[in-house]
Amino acid sequence: MSIDVSLLARICEAPGAPGHEKAIRQLILAELDGLADEVSTDNMGNVVALKKGRSSKKKVMAAAHMDEIGFIVTYIDDNGFLRFNPVGGFDPKTLTSQRVLVHGKKDILGVMGCKPIHIMTPEERGKNLKIDDYFVDCGRTKKDIEKIVSVGDFITRWAPLEEMGDCVTVKSLDNRLSVFLLLETLRKMKKSRKKPAYDFYAAFTVQEEVGLRGANVAALEVKPDFGIGLDVTLAVDVPGTPSHQKVTSLGEGAAIKLMDSSVICDYRMIAHMKAVAARNKIKWQPEILGAGGTDTAALQRMVPGGSIAGAVSIPTRHIHQTVETAHKKDIEAGINLLTACVAELDQGKWAL
CATH class of the missing domain: 2.40.30.40 (Peptidase M42, domain 2)
Structure with missing residues (x-):
């Protein structure tokens, strides 16, 4: 389990309430130095980093919101x-x-x-x-x-980050964990020198916690053909919860979202993610979330004709508390899954 805990701590501990994300945005911009071909910031404060792909025929957008409650x-x-x-x-x-x-x-x-x-x-x-x-x-x-x-x-x-067994616990893993995942995916792309299949837009969005507002704007601007939401999801694998209500479990891999209250993920993207996980031996688990939504909905809808959308989620206990907890193996699996999904999009079957 090799994740950069020090970077994750700095990302989680930086303040950034909805509409006031300046501190976390500055940290993200500093970390993006040298990781993308282009970096832009829009009027709302979204940061979008473009990593050019092997082909420019399609656009891929992954979104991780930077704001916290x-x-x-x-x-x-x-x-x-x-x-x-x-x-x-x-x-x-x-x-x-x-x-x-x-x-x-x-x-x-x-x-x-x-x-x-x-x-x-x-x-x-x-x-x-x-x-x-x-x-x-x-x-x-x-x-x-x-x-x-x-x-x-x-x-x-x-609440500062602490390591706890094989886990990390801190406030605002929702959704700084996905900010970390997206930055580390770009870093991994740079180290491997393997370009994504298509032009890849890494979006760090604002004001998700009050209604996906930043992602709406970013998707309208980029108009992606493929959309990948990045967020945490419930891991209710705790005492007192029936097994059928746990949603996901810590240590069982990154979650591939099937649906939540705001989005039904495209069956083609779900199939692609599962195939990628199998080819690359990445541990994963399915996610069906009865209540709650993510930027995935904005990526799917705020595009003329819609995008082919799915999501990678990181199982997290105690969400919206100051003791949010995630497993290092699941975080690493999420980085590997997103990186491989973007690199192998040209291998997917996208016909309706």
């Missing part, structure tokens, strides 16, 4: 505590005891607070907490906090 400051109370709205999907119970970064005139540390159980009434103890029950405590007075923070500033979660 976060919050926006809505109010500063008389004691300096911050109230906020979520930007992206949150399960409120995951906020308890979390550290955050508030991105004001400078980044400052804060902690998520709520009413302590010691002074809750019996009725309150039996209720699930809501987003409105939480506040951010930065350890500053209203006067001091207002020198740094304003309504409209963004907040992201803070």
Whole structure:
């Protein structure tokens, strides 16, 4: 298992709430140096790197979103505590005891607070907490906090990457793991000196967590013939979950998406991915996700006539928490599968 854990850590730990992806975008642009023939950034902040293929008859686009779920400051109370709205999907119970970064005139540390159980009434103890029950405590007075923070500033979660057995755990593997995968695929292409079958557009998209917004724009611009979404997927292989609900399992390989709530993957792309995995002895598992969607839907639809679309997903436990966990072997399998799929697209059977 040889993945660059140090690079993955830097990618995951960089802040980038939807619409405020500057820090992670700068990191991506730095890492792209020398890996592509052309690199461009659009008005929304998407980064698209072109790796020219053996043929320019077709266009291939793989998309990994760079944004992470976060919050926006809505109010500063008389004691300096911050109230906020979520930007992206949150399960409120995951906020308890979390550290955050508030991105004001400078980044400052804060902690998520709520009413302590010691002074809750019996009725309150039996209720699930809501987003409105939480506040951010930065350890500053209203006067001091207002020198740094304003309504409209963004907040992201803070949790550094740690290795845990054969796994890595950190906030925002969703979807920085796929940013890492896409960068490492380009790096692998460069090292092998083997060009992709067709012109390959590696898209690092924005604002996926609030509705695939960046991918819509990027797909409209590139107009790919083939689209490959890259994201994490649920691994619910944990105690208390029936085996038929686990979706995927850690350590069983990269996932080939069959469908989710936003997309039914093209059967031709599914067949191609399976064939590529078999030829290259890459471990994989099928993914059917009952709820949730990815940039794959945008790549499939936001193109005149549609694209032939599929997705490579990385099984991940505890998604949308600060302890998201993935297996190194699955990450490596994802890199190998994407690289081979793009290199061998000219071997696929694409007739309807």
